[in-house]
Amino acid sequence: MPRGNGASDLLDRPAHAIAAAIRTGTTTARDVAEMAIARVEARNPALTAIVDFDPAEARREADRVDARRRDGFDGPLLGVPFTVKDTTGWRDAVSPRGRWCSRISYRRAMRCASSG
Numbered sequence: 673m674p675r676g677n678g679a680s681d682l683l684d685r686p687a688h689a690i691a692a693a694i695r696t697g698t699t700t701a702r703d704v705a706e707m708a709i710a711r712v713e714a715r716n717p718a719l720t721a722i723v724d725f726d727p728a729e730a731r732r733e734a735d736r737v738d739a740r741r742r743d744g745f746d747g748p749l750l751g752v753p754f755t756v757k758d759t760t761g762w763r764d765a766v767s768p769r770g771r772w773c774s775r776i777s778y779r780r781a782m783r784c785a786s787s788g
Contacts, residue, residue: 683707687752694741694751701741701751705734708753722755 682690682699693699709727716722730753737751 683711683753687749690752691749694737695746701734701737702731704751705730705753 682693682704690704694701694704709730712722712725713727716725734751734753741750
């Protein structure tokens with residue numbers, strides 16, 4: 673994991689810089705995912721910006737990226753964490769479709785999302 677002013681400083685860099693750090697072996701997709709998970713867990717309770725957060729899935733996907741990189745696969749932003757706006761359907765994710773209810777509790781957001 674990169675060191676310096678703090679490993680999570682990598683998350684403040686542009687996406688292409690994060691991808692380059694993964695590509696060159698300075699860090700791994702799993703390390704970057706752990707940094708992103710820690711940031712979300714620290715900040716999201718006050719922000720409530722992320723309604724459907726699955727750290728286990730993020731870790732699984734990061735491990736898949738690292739395995740693919742070991743097999744020689746590359747991509748311009750491979751391993752860079754991202755979020756998907758809740759107005760966009762994404763697998764089986766809960767989506768309040770960007771309405772005000774995205775700023776309320778998860779349980780209320782689920783009711784709001786299912787109300788159509």
